[in-house]
Amino acid sequence: MTADVWLPLPPEDIEGLPEGPRYLFWDGGEEFPADPGDCVFYVVPYMKPSTVGVRPLPAMGAVQVVQTLSAGIDHVEPGLPHLRAGVRLCNARGVHEASTAELTLALILASLRGVPDFVRAQDRGEWLGGFRPALADRGVLIVGYGSIGAAIEDRLEPFELARVARVARSGRATARGPVHPFTALPSLLPEADVVILSTPLTETTRGLVDAGFLGRMKDGALLVNVARGPVVDTNALLTQVRSGRITAALDVTDPEPLPPEHPLWRAPGVLISPHAGGPTSAFAPRARRLLVDQLNRFVNREPLRNMILTTGP
Structure with missing residues (x-):
């Protein structure tokens, strides 16, 4: 048996891969590059449907590591029951923070300042003046304060905000201030002018933003979703x-992709981007660095980064 590594990026484009394994390129095509049973390290194709990424898993009897190139792992979870015990699942923490935080800020500013209205007015040749809200002096609530949530706050810092509140699954202290547990949401939502969703999709967060959550938001508030579509009850x-x-400003929706006839497209006050938070020029160099580091750790039997779980009974 060979020790194969399946990569969704051409291995010849990745400098620094350790010697030893056989590196094979597979980005979700119909034909597998080799016998899945020989794969020991599987990097899931990026931005492919869940059905594509999990398709080889039932045949990967020797796999030891499943590595995603996304921050979320919800797209591979359906395939985990097919894996033997002891397989390590790792995510792409460190790859998407910069791009997602950039888009989050762009969505906030575009929504508050009315940029979509300006673009439509430009198409009509109309000079559209008026008074618009600023981000300065606003209160922001970040729901999901992991590495992406922290990166978003990094970029919000120069904007002279009145306050930033942070919420995560469990409360903790940080250098910037407290991170509150989800149970604090009812008291925090009415104070926020901008609510940013950057939480993973789990059974706890699925449908978190329901009628009750939205009803507690203050009049005129902006909801920004750069997490996963099903976090919000559409x-x-x-x-x-x-x-x-x-x-609302939505980089993700439920359903996704959003069908052409879906009412969200034409809903007032809604700005939609097509899940564009991660796929930018910043992705490839960071993904390559992560893979080189992880594979060197794997070959040298060192602890892997970004371990989310280990399969097992």
């Missing part, structure tokens, strides 16, 4: 934005 969100009480 029907509840539609009710709120149609009333004009809140607005």
